[in-house]
Amino acid sequence: MDMDQQIKRWIKRIQQSGHKKSANALISYYFDEIYGYTFKRVGMEEIAIEITQEIFVSMLQTIDRYDHSKSSFRTWLYHITKRRIVDYYRSKDYQENRQMNIDDGLVNQSPTSCSEEAQIIAELREISDFVGGLDSRSQEIFTLKAFEGFTFGGISKMIDVPESTVKANFYATQKLVREEFECNA
Secondary structure, eight states, X not given: OOHHHHHHHHHHHHHHHOOHHHHHHHHHHHHHHXXXXXXXXXXXXXXXXXXHHHHHHHHHHHGGGOOTTTSOHHHHHHHHHHHHHHHHHHSHHHHHHHXXXXXXXXXXXXXXXXXXXXXXXXXXXXXXXXXXXXXXXXXXXXXIIIITOOOHHHXXXXXXXXXXXXXXXXXXXXXXXXXXXXXXX
């Protein structure tokens, strides 16, 4: 029996009776691949493990809705994975971690005075809040590029869109930010 047939067999057993050995086998088969994909997108081991666990819990909770005539199981599982990663980037935990990283990065830049540091932090928080009001794709791309230092190519691979789309979105968001904060200055 080839692996595709084995996977279909595991899925069928899980769908029909919640077969635990089949569920464990299916998770074991895909765990390293999904964890690796997730880790590349979030960059932190603990967070990647947590999200990967959530992905497999979600998979088991919704596997009865999986329809092999619509997509391969792997494609369906990656759809769940991408949604969970997007959920993470929208989450309060991510927003708080991002804010701490902004603050830490500024402290490490050694501004010339405490008042300068406070002003920079306040401005970055305002920018972060403004970007937080945009659509989720723009938030994700701008944050990954401006605050976390990812390359356009890296972001493109991470969110599965062409690099040219990532660049266009980033520069459009950057223009909005500049317009917003030049008018408010």
